[in-house]
Amino acid sequence: MIGHIRISFYEHSHRAFGVSCRPSTLRAMATEDQVRQALTHVIDPELHTDIVDLGMVGNIKISEGVVDVSIALTIASCPMRGQIETDVERRVASLPGIEKVVITTGVMTQEQRSTLMERARMSARKNATPTAVSASTRVIAVSSGKGGVGKSSLSVNLAIAIAGQGHTVGLLDADIWGFSAPRMLGATDMRLSANEDRKIVPTEAQGIYLVSTGLLLDDEDTALMWRGLMLTKAVEQFLNDVAWPTDLGYLIIDMPPGTGDVQMALARMLPQAEMVVVTTPQLAAQKVAARVADMARRSHMPIVGVVENMAGFVTEDGSRYEIFGSGGGASLADDIGVELLGSVPIDPHVASGGDSGDPVVVAHPDGPAGTAMTAVADRITRILPPLALDSCIGRLAAL
Ligand SMILES: Nc1ncnc2c1ncn2[C@@H]1O[C@H](COP(=O)(O)OP(=O)(O)OP(=O)(O)O)[C@@H](O)[C@H]1O
Numbered sequence: 001m002i003g004h005i006r007i008s009f010y011e012h013s014h015r016a017f018g019v020s021c022r023p024s025t026l027r028a029m030a031t032e033d034q035v036r037q038a039l040t041h042v043i044d045p046e047l048h049t050d051i052v053d054l055g056m057v058g059n060i061k062i063s064e065g066v067v068d069v070s071i072a073l074t075i076a077s078c079p080m081r082g083q084i085e086t087d088v089e090r091r092v093a094s095l096p097g098i099e100k101v102v103i104t105t106g107v108m109t110q111e112q113r114s115t116l117m118e119r120a121r122m123s124a125r126k127n128a129t130p131t132a133v134s135a136s137t138r139v140i141a142v143s144s145g146k147g148g149v150g151k152s153s154l155s156v157n158l159a160i161a162i163a164g165q166g167h168t169v170g171l172l173d174a175d176i177w178g179f180s181a182p183r184m185l186g187a188t189d190m191r192l193s194a195n196e197d198r199k200i201v202p203t204e205a206q207g208i209y210l211v212s213t214g215l216l217l218d219d220e221d222t223a224l225m226w227r228g229l230m231l232t233k234a235v236e237q238f239l240n241d242v243a244w245p246t247d248l249g250y251l252i253i254d255m256p257p258g259t260g261d262v263q264m265a266l267a268r269m270l271p272q273a274e275m276v277v278v279t280t281p282q283l284a285a286q287k288v289a290a291r292v293a294d295m296a297r298r299s300h301m302p303i304v305g306v307v308e309n310m311a312g313f314v315t316e317d318g319s320r321y322e323i324f325g326s327g328g329g330a331s332l333a334d335d336i337g338v339e340l341l342g343s344v345p346i347d348p349h350v351a352s353g354g355d356s357g358d359p360v361v362v363a364h365p366d367g368p369a370g371t372a373m374t375a376v377a378d379r380i381t382r383i384l385p386p387l388a389l390d391s392c393i394g395r396l397a398a399l
Pocket residue numbers: 144146147148149150151152153154175178180255256257309310311344345346347348349350351352354369
């Protein structure tokens with residue numbers, strides 16, 4: 001039974017969520033089951049369990065591209081309300097054929113709350129595995145459709161900048177044979193160890209927890225031996241057999257260039273994963289990145305936004321040179337209906353710092369790239385705030 005009712009209304013353009021008029025992208029309309037399935041990936045920030053399992057999802061109606069979802073909150077003043085609504089909207093909107101998402105939020109009855117608490121407790125027991133990535137960890141896969149656009153540079157710097165906000169951050173270098181994170185973090189001499197449960201212990205470098213094949217191998221040339229390895233198996237092992245910190249707030253994944261398999265494996269294993277798409281300002285790179293975005297939608301991995309990298313070069317006298325063109329990031333973001341999280345200019349300190357292990361957000365925080373990357377990190381954590389925040393249950397207890 002729903003008490004107070006408020007309706008939140010979200011509208012998306014056709015282009016924004018893949019209901020393109022182009023025949024090549026026409027897809028069937030999502031079903032109620034698919035919507036419910038997508039909502040199993042919305043995690044209640046406090047209870048760390050999905051909202052379907054918690055019984056928070058009521059009626060779902062679909063008509064001509066409009067999805068109407070009823071959500072029952074634990075209490076009307078739940079501080080997580082906005083976040084749950086946003087996550088519901090993003091998950092549902094990423095399904096095929098959806099143009100609008102209408103969310104009707106209500107409040108649970110006392111009986112519903114008791115059932116919810118029982119389910120939450122059971123789920124917490126069921127999911128209590130200290131090695132797996134927790135359901136309450138925000139997972140951000142930094143991807144692109146083309147190599148060399150700055151995924152690794154951004155992953156490393158974003159991870160450090162987010163850790164600088166006070167969060168516990170992990171960095172998974174999913175570029176199994178083309179790893180670069182250890183060098184960029186000045187951690188090439190470090191090695192992963194195993195704990196008494198024979199789980200891999202991440203290396204701590206510059207305030208973040210790092211896992212990379214570069215920390216297993218004796219030298220970077222040995223990486224060639226990994227060419228025959230099944231990439232998805234290696235990524236699976238890093239997700240299952242690593243003792244990630246239990247309070248891991250964010251896991252940044254540096255994706256290999258243009259491999260759909262790894263993306264799919266990730267989406268299967270980490271249903272909460274979301275994607276940040278990196279592109280360069282010119283049109284060719286933008287087209288490639290658009291394919292990544294399409295793949296993200298097919299794997300139902302929402303896209304947080306686009307980061308444009310190598311966006312112009314400003315000389316000391318203030319002259320600006322658009323070396324790789326301009327506007328590619330904004331136009332890609334517009335095409336796929338997400339926001340442009342920021343533009344990072346060309347800054348020689350990114351390249352030199354990447355080689356010497358001095359990430360630009362630490363070594364040159366006030367330079368053009370340092371400032372821009374810190375701003376992108378701030379934007380990401382504003383869109384995806386940490387899941388373990390304020391407590392609805394605490395407020396419930398006070399009722
Ligand atoms: N904003 C920037 N300014 C200057 N140089 C940059 C910038 N971003 C990245 N670079 C440099 O460009 C090169 C490629 O960057 P990076 O390795 O981060 O890309 P990538 O997308 O991870 O590549 P790959 O697809 O090979 O994994 C590196 O030498 C890096 O230092």
